[in-house]
Amino acid sequence: MTSNDSLARLAAVIESRKASNGGSADTSYVARLLERGPDAFLKKIGEEACEVVMAAKDADHGGDPKKIVAEMADLWFHSMIALAHYGLQPGDVIDELERRAGTSGIEEKALRKAQQRDSE
Numbered sequence: 825m826t827s828n829d830s831l832a833r834l835a836a837v838i839e840s841r842k843a844s845n846g847g848s849a850d851t852s853y854v855a856r857l858l859e860r861g862p863d864a865f866l867k868k869i870g871e872e873a874c875e876v877v878m879a880a881k882d883a884d885h886g887g888d889p890k891k892i893v894a895e896m897a898d899l900w901f902h903s904m905i906a907l908a909h910y911g912l913q914p915g916d917v918i919d920e921l922e923r924r925a926g927t928s929g930i931e932e933k934a935l936r937k938a939q940q941r942d943s944e
């Protein structure tokens with residue numbers, strides 16, 4: 825199974841929880857978060873991002889880098905709940921990364937700054 829398939833499968837589960845309209849909030853963590861709304865899952869995204877940073881800093885000081893994987897999985901998972909809430913798909917993010925492929929971040933930033941200057 826490719827990573828795209830895994831993301832698509834998880835997105836489909838999240839969509840099915842969304843379709844239950846909070847009906848399975850007693851048994852489903854996803855349904856519960858969707859029912860609680862953006863404040864709940866956006867807070868989790870912030871927390872999980874901090875946990876990724878902490879795991880990476882631990883790894884810098886001799887900790888196990890695999891902890892970064894676990895924290896990053898939590899971050900991706902909660903981010904996917906946000907995507908579903910806003911009617912988006914992981915494929916939209918992958919398409920955006922594809923669109924950026926081959927464009928250096930430095931080149932892109934210089935172009936953006938030039939466009940900003942032109943519009944001022």
Ligand SMILES: N=c1c2ncn([C@@H]3O[C@H](COP(=O)(O)OP(=O)(O)OP(=O)(O)O)[C@@H](O)[C@H]3O)c2ncn1[C@@H]1O[C@H](COP(=O)(O)O)[C@@H](O)[C@H]1O
Nearest residue numbers: 834837838841851852853854855856868871897898901902
């Ligand atoms: N990938 C995940 C996944 N990753 C993390 N989590 C849950 O995310 C929660 C938050 O993680 P934390 O480390 O912050 O734990 P916590 O302290 O219990 O969290 P809070 O009390 O702060 O909410 C935990 O309860 C994890 O179990 C996930 N819950 C579900 N999934 C996927 O979503 C599917 C549907 O899940 P349900 O909707 O629960 O059936 C599952 O089959 C999985 O594929």
